[in-house]
Amino acid sequence: xxxxxxxxxxxxxxxxxxxxxxxxxxxxxxxxxxxxxxxxxxxxxxxxxxxxxxxxxxxxxxxxxxxxxxxxxxxxxxxxxxxxxxxxxxxxxxxxxxxxxxxxxxxxxxxxxxxxxxxxxxxxxxxxxxxxxxxxxxxxxxxxxxxxxxxxxxxxxxxxxxxxxxxxxxxxxxxxxxxxxxxxxxxxxxxxxxxxxxxxxxxxxxxxxxxxxxxxxxx
Amino acid sequence: xxxxxxxxxxxxxxxxxxxxxxxxxxxxxxxxxxxxxxxxxxxxxxxxxxxxxxxxxxxxxxxxxxxxxxxxxxxxxxxxxxxxxxxxxxxxxxxxxxxxxxxxxxxxxxxxxxxxxxxxxxxxxxxxxxxxxxxxxxxxxxxxxxxxxxxxxxxxxxxxxxxxxxxxxxxxxxxxxxxxxxxxxxxxxxxxxxxxxxxxxxxxxxxxxxxxxxxxxxx
Numbered sequence: 001x002x003x004x005x006x007x008x009x010x011x012x013x014x015x016x017x018x019x020x021x022x023x024x025x026x027x028x029x030x031x032x033x034x035x036x037x038x039x040x041x042x043x044x045x046x047x048x049x050x051x052x053x054x055x056x057x058x059x060x061x062x063x064x065x066x067x068x069x070x071x072x073x074x075x076x077x078x079x080x081x082x083x084x085x086x087x088x089x090x091x092x093x094x095x096x097x098x099x100x101x102x103x104x105x106x107x108x109x110x111x112x113x114x115x116x117x118x119x120x121x122x123x124x125x126x127x128x129x130x131x132x133x134x135x136x137x138x139x140x141x142x143x144x145x146x147x148x149x150x151x152x153x154x155x156x157x158x159x160x161x162x163x164x165x166x167x168x169x170x171x172x173x174x175x176x177x178x179x180x181x182x183x184x185x186x187x188x189x190x191x192x193x194x195x196x197x198x199x200x201x202x203x204x205x206x207x208x209x210x211x212x213x214x215x216x217x218x219x
Numbered sequence: 220x221x222x223x224x225x226x227x228x229x230x231x232x233x234x235x236x237x238x239x240x241x242x243x244x245x246x247x248x249x250x251x252x253x254x255x256x257x258x259x260x261x262x263x264x265x266x267x268x269x270x271x272x273x274x275x276x277x278x279x280x281x282x283x284x285x286x287x288x289x290x291x292x293x294x295x296x297x298x299x300x301x302x303x304x305x306x307x308x309x310x311x312x313x314x315x316x317x318x319x320x321x322x323x324x325x326x327x328x329x330x331x332x333x334x335x336x337x338x339x340x341x342x343x344x345x346x347x348x349x350x351x352x353x354x355x356x357x358x359x360x361x362x363x364x365x366x367x368x369x370x371x372x373x374x375x376x377x378x379x380x381x382x383x384x385x386x387x388x389x390x391x392x393x394x395x396x397x398x399x400x401x402x403x404x405x406x407x408x409x410x411x412x413x414x415x416x417x418x419x420x421x422x423x424x425x426x427x428x429x430x431x432x433x434x435x436x437x438x
Binding site for chain 1: 281282283284285287288289290309312314315317318319322323325326327329330348349350352354355358359361362363365366367368369
């Protein structure tokens with residue numbers, strides 16, 4: 001029997017990259033998908049391309065300009081990305097981003113008869129982002145199945161939803177994930193800023209596991 | 220008390236234009252929204268702009284390139300739009316189009332605190348398009364409410380879902396809808412082709428009501 005096929009949504013960050021390695025370990029035939037949503041940290045698209053290429057996997061970048069929706073520091077060049085110490089992570093919310101990404105993935109899958117989608121939110125995410133809760137993904141699976149042009153059961157797997165970033169990282173070391181190739185910083189700088197919410201969460205996870213992050217950070 | 224606010228998704232066709240007039244008759248304060256999805260009948264975007272302008276309403280065009288998803292004659296320049304007589308309407312399905320449009324509308328509304336969305340599928344639509352069924356919209360409302368960044372109840376109103384195109388047209392005449400400004404043809408030609416599914420359904424509705432369509436058609 002042929003391996004099952006899946007789409008893995010790959011941001012190029014540590015969680016989705018670990019997810020990709022996890023899905024491959026589960027013997028799926030994988031199509032990677034990334035989203036160019038006019039994010040200021042566009043450098044993550046290059047990271048995702050490099051990671052997929054290293055694994056010899058098909059990689060598609062879908063464009064959806066979320067700057068035209070507004071409301072987030074991640075897409076609005078006039079709104080500064082806050083340091084984590086400012087405790088203003090809600091400004092990094094991009095309205096309904098996960099809904100749009102999963103729907104685009106399901107649409108892309110519909111034309112290629114792929115019904116399984118893997119998506120990488122971790123336990124910490126849903127403290128700020130309501131669309132990282134499993135109850136939301138369950139509901140979206142139903143809507144996407146009902147809305148597809150033929151009878152199908154869309155599945156959005158989120159194996160990290162109950163795991164902390166540190167737990168994901170431990171699994172990643174077992175899978176030999178090349179964390180030096182991933183990108184995390186919301187500010188999109190290289191070396192990474194080390195101060196935004198994304199950098200701080202990453203560094204905290206590495207510290208918890210007791211490993212030095214291979215990425216360079218501003219001093 | 221101020222009038223309630225709503226987003227009306229306006230394609231520039233006869234159903235959504237009638238919907239717009241209906242929503243205004245219900246005393247909503249309206250933001251119109253159209254979608255540039257790389258459709259070959261882009262002329263409908265100009266129609267929607269003109270209609271909103273005539274009513275003095277704010278009009279926003281959101282871009283989402285669905286040609287990159289593929290699978291439809293409406294976005295693929297290499298796939299011919301069939302005549303209705305060919306009975307191949309399924310080739311005009313754009314995967315999860317309504318899901319994407321409603322989600323974009325909800326995201327746009329989220330940043331502006333507008334929770335009510337009006338969308339214009341008619342009874343005939345759900346014979347071909349599964350994402351025109353009310354059961355689908357109910358499910359999507361739940362997913363969008365759960366996925367929004369704050370607690371809100373997204374509503375997607377589809378007042379035409381139980382009405383035929385002819386019934387919508389009868390209501391439109393009561394509301395003085397300027398059907399000469401609307402665009403319907405999938406082929407995007409002016410004069411309209413008169414042969415594609417969209418043109419045939421429109422002409423059938425006008426014939427049923429016993430009114431001459433003010434649009435020009437190829438002879």
